[in-house]
Amino acid sequence: MTVPVPEGGSFLSRRGTVSSNLSPSSGESVESLVAHNATHTMLLTVKSAVAEDEQAVVALWRACDLVASYNDPVADFRFAKAGPCSDVLVAVDDAGEAAGSVMVGHDGHRGWLYYVAARPTSRNKGVGRRMVQAAENWLRQRGIVKVQLLVRETNTNVVSFYEHLGFEVAPRVVMSRWLEKTS
């Protein structure tokens, strides 16, 4: 089955699956072209990450300042990859480097996005949008009709990015409690 790549936005796109020299993916991959600079486009392959991608993906999360002191990104990566209700999607550029990521999952009721990231050197070129779309497609394919995410209060300038993609700020109070302290 081919995952449709939505048309439109600031990037070129095309439908397709790929067989490439990337790490073999457990899921299917989708290619799309995003702007690289004013004159060039960058080929992005969005795929389900495999174990060999772990280091690069975690490095990307760190480079994007997404790793909180109380989270273990390696454990997050492995946990998401281990279960049927979650995944880590990674966008690999034509040089084989990780340019974007998203961790996606659902609890049977709602879908959730984490670690939405575009490499600092590839911002405002459509990578972040592509990652959100890939995660939304992943959820749609599993019958999930609503997607949510949390934005840290120190990162509120990203709210306008999500609003630009059609998200709304939800008037909810999020409550939490540690069941076990991790550090």
Ligand SMILES: CC(C)(COP(=O)(O)OP(=O)(O)OC[C@H]1O[C@@H](n2cnc3c(N)ncnc32)[C@H](O)[C@@H]1OP(=O)(O)O)[C@@H](O)C(=O)NCCC(=O)NCCS
């Ligand atoms: C947020 C992030 C993923 C956006 O990625 P990106 O690749 O720069 O975004 P895109 O180029 O795909 O942007 C898509 C659209 O949103 C717009 N946009 C990007 N950032 C925006 C922002 N902060 N506010 C408003 N609009 C924004 C772009 O101009 C673009 O608009 P267009 O499609 O109409 O031209 C990236 O800045 C990032 O990795 N930030 C650090 C990690 C982070 O904070 N993640 C979110 C955790 S909740």
